[in-house]
Amino acid sequence: MSPTYDVAVLGLGAMGSAAAWQLARRGARVLGIDRHAPPHEFGSTHGDTRVTRIACGEGPEYSAFVRRSHEIWRALEAELGVELLTQNGMLVISGKGERALSHGIDAFLAATVDAARQAGVEYTLLDTAAMRARFPAFRFSDGDEGYLDRVSGFVRPELCIEVQLRRARELGAELHVNETVTSFRQKDGLVSVTTDKGTYQAKQLIVSAGPWLPQLLEPELARTFKITRQVLYWFRARDAAAHARFSPDRFPVYIWQVPAPQVIYGFPATGGIDEGVKIASEQYELETTPETVDRTASKQEIREMYETYVGPFLPGLSPVCIKSKICLYTWVDGARFIIDRHPEHDRIIIASPCSGHGFKHSAGIGELLAQMALGETHRDISMFRFDTRIRA
Ligand SMILES: Cc1cc2nc3c(=O)[nH]c(=O)nc-3n(C[C@H](O)[C@H](O)[C@H](O)COP(=O)(O)OP(=O)(O)OC[C@H]3O[C@@H](n4cnc5c(N)ncnc54)[C@H](O)[C@@H]3O)c2cc1C
Known part of the structure; x- marks a missing residue:
């Protein structure tokens, strides 16, 4: 026994x-x-990084868990001398006309503002001109607006x-x-x-x-539960100057309700130009299982990702996809x-x-x-x- x-x-x-x-x-x-x-x-x-944010557009009930997680990770960092959490800020972007849903939520920016208020997170609302001035790596459309806070970031x-x-x-x-x-x-x-x-x-x-x-x-x-296939992409910046605009001190994590079918989100560069800049979208249609999922992003997927979601919004990134990874969501309504x-x-x-x-x-x-x-x-x-x- x-x-x-x-x-x-x-x-x-x-x-x-x-x-x-x-x-x-x-x-x-x-x-x-x-x-x-x-x-x-x-x-x-x-896939190297995950967005972390205390103001959760998915609902204010989540803030306590992420806040506690930050405390635990900071304590682990101090104990073990590792770097788990980078709080370089987050920009949530939306704008006029029909926009992609984020985690199934239409008014994700407004929901994030609401969650920030309830959680006591300091934030700034930015208009298009202010965002253009502060974050030149993004190509905003007239009328885009943003939520910015400094406690969000990414975790390893x-x-x-x-x-x-x-x-x-x-x-x-x-x-x-x-x-x-x-x-x-x-x-x-x-x-x-x-x-x-x-x-x-x-x-x-x-x-x-x-x-x-x-x-x-x-x-x-x-x-x-519904298991869905998600693809993570790392695109190479066009040159060293463009890559520098993606450094964590100049470029926040972001969630962008773009005027296209899927939301995009991404991260600053966490390495040199040859390691690329990570970006992803989300899909909820294609259900799969860990055993049957296709674990390779096709050339067509990579091309469509660049043409629809990368090139139009992050012009400093080139079509060269350095790597991609397949990951699985376990989705609940x-x-x-x-x-x-x-x-x-x-x-x-x-x-x-x-x-x-x-x-x-x-x-x-x-x-x-x-x-x-x-x-x-x-x-x-x-x-x-x-x-x-x-x-x-
Ligand atoms: C593409 C993608 C992007 C994401 N982005 C973010 C983000 O930016 N921010 C954020 O907060 N969250 C994000 N998430 C969500 C987050 O990553 C998940 O919530 C989290 O990783 C789920 O962890 P888990 O422990 O449930 O699953 P897993 O980490 O997958 O762990 C499950 C474990 O169970 C083991 N296992 C399964 N079956 C058996 C068995 N029969 N016997 C023994 N072992 C078994 C597996 O081997 C595995 O190690 C993202 C997820 C994906 C896929």
């Missing part, structure tokens, strides 16, 4: 690595299992996972990588987790399986997160904070998951429940 763990964590990506570390630092006996060896490029947490997802797993291990967590969970079930006050290598018992189970989650759930719960106990098994916690905006909250959510699993007091998360109709 294998030992009984306090908590087993299924999936050690953004959320699972944060939870495993938070559990280990509380002295819990932790078992973490991952089918790959995180950080890796098969799920939702790769792979490094966050790496250091959280390292700290978890140092604090005694048992982490099994390249081991796949095939099933789990709750019986007699314990959860048993079966993998391709063995069976383990734990008092609580956190399921943080990212885009693999629907495969592990009953069909009526799996239906809540309303850009919602699901963080809830399994409707029928109270010792199993399901954590799917994605919908394309989860990473910035991951350190805070890891802490929350540890609190839930260990029966500690925690923040109200009733808004992240499975749809009540599923429970009935």
Whole structure:
């Protein structure tokens, strides 16, 4: 009979690595299992950078998690001498006429302003002339307007996972990588987790399986989630002078509701000219699975991305795509997160904070998951429940 763990964590990506570390630092006996060896490029947490913003247009209820995440990352940086978070500011841009939705939200700029007010974030509203004067790397249209704050920026997802797993291990967590969970079930006050290598018992189970989650759930719960293919691109600047205009001290992260079908967002350059400048759009139509997804961006996709979304708005970038990566969203209607106990098994916690905006909250959510699993007091998360109709 294998030992009984306090908590087993299924999936050690953004959320699972944060939870495993938070559990280990509380002295819990932790078992973490991952089918790959995180950080890796098969799920939702790769591609060098993630936008972080305290004013979340998706809803003011998210601000507390990102704020707590910033505190946790700053403490980790001080402890380990690593650089996880860069707060170089964010510009949210919209304008006249029909604009692309951001995470399904039409008035994303107004929603961001509202969230900033509620969270007490200082911000400035800029008209087109002010944006042109301050940010020459963008090509704005007459009538474009912007929201700018200085507390947003970007965070390094792979490094966050790496250091959280390292700290978890140092604090005694048992982490099994390249081991796949095939099933789990709750019986007699314990959860048993079966993998391709063995069976383990734990008092609580956190399921943080990212885009693999629907495969592990009953069909009526799996239906809540939609897995979509997303492409990240790195385009080369036209020359050294253009590249310099993308440096983090001159160029913020941005979310731009452009007059085209899809929103665009992007980052400053985090390396030299040959490392490119990262930009992406979002699509919600093409559903997929981690097993069947096409993991290569086609030449046509790259050309269309440049012609529709890069060249017209960021003229300093050339059509040379240095690299691209495929990543997966686990989408819930309303850009919602699901963080809830399994409707029928109270010792199993399901954590799917994605919908394309989860990473910035991951350190805070890891802490929350540890609190839930260990029966500690925690923040109200009733808004992240499975749809009540599923429970009935
Ligand atoms: C293209 C893209 C851009 C994004 N941009 C942003 C952004 O700018 N800002 C932001 O805040 N968020 C962003 N997000 C969202 C954010 O990255 C996700 O919310 C977050 O990465 C989700 O983490 P996760 O832990 O749920 O999943 P993952 O990190 O994918 O982890 C799931 C883990 O579970 C493991 N696993 C799965 N099944 C099994 C099994 N059966 N047995 C064992 N292990 C298993 C996997 O191997 C994996 O390691 C973006 C996401 C994508 C895809």
